[in-house]
Amino acid sequence: MRLFECGTLVPGCEWHTRADNDAEVVRRAVEHLRTAHGETVIRENMVENIKSRIVDEKVSA
Structure with missing residues (x-):
């Protein structure tokens, strides 16, 4: 699974998402940035970030 933690981009945010592929993680993260952080325009550099x-x-045994 692939993991994105918003707090690595927006300090203090505890939101995170998991998906099988990066494209789905990015889609969910962009949706989160729009709804939770009020971002109206998601530029290419934000997607790269x-x-x-x-x-x-990491899977714990």
């Missing part, structure tokens, strides 16, 4: 913060979720 999201992508650079997506990580493989």
Whole structure:
């Protein structure tokens, strides 16, 4: 699973999402930025910032 934690981009935000692929993670993150943080325009550099913060979720045994 791929994981994005909004707090890595917006300090103090505890929202996170998981999905099987980066495209779905980015879609959810963009939706979150619009609804929770009032972003009306999502520029390409914002998408790149999201992508650079997506990580493989560590699975605990």
